[in-house]
Amino acid sequence: MKISEHVHRLGNDIVASYLVVTPEGVTAVDAGLPGHRRELLAELASLGLGPADVAGVVLTHGDSDHVGFAEWLRREHGVPVYVHAADASRAKGGGKPAGLKQQMKLGALLQFLTYFVRKGGARSAWLTEVVEVHDGDVLDLPGSPRVISVPGHSEGSVAVHVPVADALFVGDALTTRHVLTGAEGPQPAPFTDEPERAVASLRVLVDTGATWVLPGHGAPWGGGVAAAVAAVEAAAAPPRA
Template sequence: MRANGSSGDGIREVADGVMMITRAVTNSYVVATDEGLVLIDAGLPRSWSLLVEALAAVRGAPGDLVSVYLTHGHFDHVGTLERLQREHHVPVHVHAADRPLVRHPYRYDRESPRTAYALRHPGGLPSLARMTFAGALGVHGVDAEGSIVPGTPLLGGLVPIATPGHTYGHVAFHLPDRDVVFTGDALVTFDPYTGGSGPQIVARAATADSDAALAALAALTATAAATVLPGHGDAWVHGIRDAVGGALARGAH
């Protein structure tokens, strides 16, 4: 099984029955539950082969997915949805506030212009190039059900947590029985826009409201999860409190 990380593509098991898929510094997760196979976020279009591989590792296939749950609707988290819906009719769920973004994944608010930000932070250019090669410029939006309600459990015991800021409807997912929290882009351990590693919120070039994003970290701390599974970067195994502390110390950038 290939290793993943902020520097390489591949899959690996990061918790019991949880497969992490990494393509172009972007993560999604297959979760095996008693109620079926669930996908958290959908990566970039060219992560499809890794998705198939991750599903096979838990004795499944794309048609076996019972649901996709999105942390948010940005282009790099919805890239395989069109194919999953077209070929396998997999239902897709998101917070209602991000439903329009899933339809139009490039139309999102940000605090800084992307082009100017990239010029000021050239360390992010290699990651952005890899994302482009993985299909970042050719993502098709889809219709999703705006049915995720923070605090209302989902299949497999996943509990959505309101973490607005990166997008207005961003949610994280806590899986208490495995002591993990899927943070999406509310907290990452690698920022594609700067190339910086370590716990942090995502750069202003892709975040709607950095102050809100920092404030939302308190809700993640409340989970007390041992393992943090972010939308970008490696899994963090030192606990959510430690990760949030590092992100708060770093602040917005």
């Protein structure tokens, strides 16, 4: 699905990944679930492109619903996969800390689990090789994506800023659709290792001035990064007595 001139989305509001499309080629940001590989190929074909046009995959973090088709692209097409050094082990199946108790509603939870299983989430292929990146790195990929460290959801969580697309890809640093409750709008993401740290990390993103904020779960947000961060901070604030 085309979001803007340079950005296409794979998946839906439950689980999403993105393609940055430029005349120099394509950069994938996250790789969703294994079943999104078919959507990747269809989206590329609609642009007259194929897997050979994907120059790299940049992961916002190493969870199973973000590594999806990345190992297939790496193994079958030689596409390098970039991930923050602190999440390299996680992207290779190294696991994550046990999540804190989560708020949930049965309907939203079942919808997430059904989609996760239907798209092959239970058989995600972990990465066997990655290219480690760090905060501030500007990658030699289409769109010149810049890595911005936003630890909290995981130690190596990053946002990916692509100025030519006026877009900020945030992974699970925030969400616009809580997969366990169905609540919509910018808010903290579930399954976060350090919730308070995750919210505090978002402040650094405001300086990008990006119009588009593109999460791994939820609808694209076109209202600007400052408004998105403010909404997450308000959602995370303790209720007034």
